[in-house]
Amino acid sequence: MSYTAEQGIEAACIALGLQRGRKNVLRSVDCTFKPYELTAVVGPNGAGKSSLLQCLSGVQRPSTGRIVFNGEDAGRLAASQRARLGAFLPQSETPAWSLCAADMVALGLLPWGRLPDREQRVQQALLLVDAQAFAERPVTQLSGGELRRVQLARLLVGRAPLLIADEPTAALDIRHQLQLMQNFRSLADSGKTVVLALHDLSLAARFCDRILLMLDGALLAQGAPQAVLTPALIGEAYGVSCEFRWRDGIADFVPLDLLRKSSG
Numbered sequence: 178m179s180y181t182a183e184q185g186i187e188a189a190c191i192a193l194g195l196q197r198g199r200k201n202v203l204r205s206v207d208c209t210f211k212p213y214e215l216t217a218v219v220g221p222n223g224a225g226k227s228s229l230l231q232c233l234s235g236v237q238r239p240s241t242g243r244i245v246f247n248g249e250d251a252g253r254l255a256a257s258q259r260a261r262l263g264a265f266l267p268q269s270e271t272p273a274w275s276l277c278a279a280d281m282v283a284l285g286l287l288p289w290g291r292l293p294d295r296e297q298r299v300q301q302a303l304l305l306v307d308a309q310a311f312a313e314r315p316v317t318q319l320s321g322g323e324l325r326r327v328q329l330a331r332l333l334v335g336r337a338p339l340l341i342a343d344e345p346t347a348a349l350d351i352r353h354q355l356q357l358m359q360n361f362r363s364l365a366d367s368g369k370t371v372v373l374a375l376h377d378l379s380l381a382a383r384f385c386d387r388i389l390l391m392l393d394g395a396l397l398a399q400g401a402p403q404a405v406l407t408p409a410l411i412g413e414a415y416g417v418s419c420e421f422r423w424r425d426g427i428a429d430f431v432p433l434d435l436l437r438k439s440s441g
């Protein structure tokens with residue numbers, strides 16, 4: 178591939194399908210993620226958000242369709258090259274051994290070998306998520322939110338132009354949710370392509386350029402927050418009535434009532 182890791186990457190999913198067991202959990206998904214864009218993938222439990230992010234990151238091989246990075250088939254890339262292009266934070270992960278937080282963050286630099294500024298990068302990443310205070314603590318002794326922040330630092334420490342995070346704000350307190358979303362916003366503004374699965378629709382509306390709304394393995398809608406996060410589409414996807422109150426660019430999502438019996 179002819180571009181460097183610091184250049185932007187446009188990642189496209191083309192007619193993406195994924196079968197798990199007997200179920201088609203992704204059904205012909207077409208979408209494109211661009212440099213300078215922060216995209217939220219939203220939708221009810223089981224809609225296929227994690228499956229889409231796993232395909233995009235290369236953790237899952239799609240059953241049908243393709244992922245294309247800057248026009249080239251990502252499925253043909255060596256795993257090491259793909260890791261340098263796209264960094265991924267899975268929805269959940271339990272540490273297998275008790276390495277210290279700084280060493281866990283440094284794992285995010287593995288795709289680039291031993292960089293001369295390794296220590297600096299690790300310290301900067303820890304600072305981004307406010308985790309310097311527990312840099313030397315074993316990750317097995319951190320609280321859920323502290324561990325998540327260390328895992329987020331591991332995502333942010335590298336040089337990949339594509340950042341993919343599955344429910345990055347879950348487990349974080351409101352201060353750290355806000356700080357993290359501001360960081361993702363700045364990273365997108367600097368040219369990164371950022372894709373997040375989110376359940377918090379207020380955060381998605383406030384910080385993201387685009388929203389992909391998924392339902393039952395397919396895209397129900399995609400576009401700007403004000404176009405996608407409408408009471409009609411939210412009602413169809415989640416089965417709840419809701420209100421969005423927009424004030425100075427800040428969206429406040431208020432779920433009001435159940436519209437129908439849940440299917441999931």
Ligand SMILES: Nc1ncnc2c1ncn2[C@@H]1O[C@H](COP(=O)(O)OP(=O)(O)OP(=O)(O)O)[C@@H](O)[C@H]1O
Pocket residue numbers: 197198200202220221222223224225226227228229268
């Ligand atoms: N390993 C698996 N084997 C079989 N089915 C699976 C597997 N993992 C997920 N699924 C199914 O795939 C569908 C999509 O799951 P996915 O995790 O992508 O949803 P999601 O939108 O991320 O949900 P959530 O909001 O609950 O995290 C669900 O119906 C789920 O039951």
